[in-house]
Amino acid sequence: MTGELPGEAVRALSRARSLVALTGAGVSEESGIPTFRGGDGFWKGVRPEDLASPEGFARDPAMVWAWYASRVSAIRAARPNPAHDTLARLERRMRVTVVTQNVDGLHRDAGSATVLELHGSIRRVRCHRQGCRDGDGRFPDLPDGDDPPRCRCGERLRPDVVWFGEMLPEGILDAAGEALRGADIVLVAGTSSVVYPAAALPLAALEAGIPVLEVNPEETPLTPLATWSVRGLAGRVLPALREAADAEPGAS
Numbered sequence: 001m002t003g004e005l006p007g008e009a010v011r012a013l014s015r016a017r018s019l020v021a022l023t024g025a026g027v028s029e030e031s032g033i034p035t036f037r038g039g040d041g042f043w044k045g046v047r048p049e050d051l052a053s054p055e056g057f058a059r060d061p062a063m064v065w066a067w068y069a070s071r072v073s074a075i076r077a078a079r080p081n082p083a084h085d086t087l088a089r090l091e092r093r094m095r096v097t098v099v100t101q102n103v104d105g106l107h108r109d110a111g112s113a114t115v116l117e118l119h120g121s122i123r124r125v126r127c128h129r130q131g132c133r134d135g136d137g138r139f140p141d142l143p144d145g146d147d148p149p150r151c152r153c154g155e156r157l158r159p160d161v162v163w164f165g166e167m168l169p170e171g172i173l174d175a176a177g178e179a180l181r182g183a184d185i186v187l188v189a190g191t192s193s194v195v196y197p198a199a200a201l202p203l204a205a206l207e208a209g210i211p212v213l214e215v216n217p218e219e220t221p222l223t224p225l226a227t228w229s230v231r232g233l234a235g236r237v238l239p240a241l242r243e244a245a246d247a248e249p250g251a252s
């Protein structure tokens, strides 16, 4: 871990009764799942932003389906890492709401009880036709490259995730806002803080006078605004934060 733990942040965490953790792809990186914008940022020469969109799906449904099928198989082999485990363990000492942009389901696998999946779940599929529920189900095991399977209504199936240009699930931003309003501290871990409306959530917390602690090996647009920002890997910094908070005199 490179970044020192700010003493004030440790004291705030030790006294907190309620925490909101806003997480991004970086907290799953140590589980072996590539981040969205890390590496060369391409998949078979295509940018994820161009694949994770209705336009990308309309243009080449087999390519988009193959991309998700390759991600689903990587995710099925993945296990939670100490970052996920720490957020689940913190529930023993405070109310924890995980608000995640990730679609991999690893927070629930780690045992987190309250997880808001802002961008849906790659483990599920649904019908591409707005409102049709006949296609709801588990992502099927299919060889790569197949044209997506069809719903009973005849429309293509697609991953149950939110694509660029699509609205987030009904009510989930309200639920995230409600959790934020009741938080004593907001932890922002493993996100480049560039995707909206998720990236607006820590800003709303700061507006409301709630301290925000960022954990990321790199600086992000949130770094200069956060109350504290630690340069480090979530899988190391989060356990260290929890241990330091537990050791604080008068820890709640």
Ligand code: BV8
Pocket: 023, 024, 025, 026, 027, 029, 030, 035, 036, 037, 038, 052, 101, 102, 103, 119, 161, 162, 163, 164, 165, 166, 167, 168, 189, 190, 191, 192, 193, 194, 195, 196, 197, 215, 216, 217, 218, 220, 232, 233, 234, 235
């Ligand atoms: C919407 C699901 C209404 C699919 C994803 C203002 C307001 C509203 C919308 C917009 C707006 N401005 C622009 C928009 C449009 C757009 C947007 O935000 N575009 C961006 C690119 C500018 N937003 C939308 O379209 C949203 N819809 O608002 O509807 C609307 C519509 C149109 C116009 C106006 C309003 C929908 C956004 C959801 C898109 N779907 N994913 C899928 O996964 O396949 S987003 C995608 O990016 C992933 O979900 C990912 O989680 C998310 C955010 O990325 P990060 O998680 O941050 O991952 P990233 O790779 O970027 O960064 C990883 C970070 O981790 C790095 O900082 C790295 O340093 C760090 N890291 C690495 N290792 C570690 C680590 N940190 C800690 N520990 C480590 N070990």
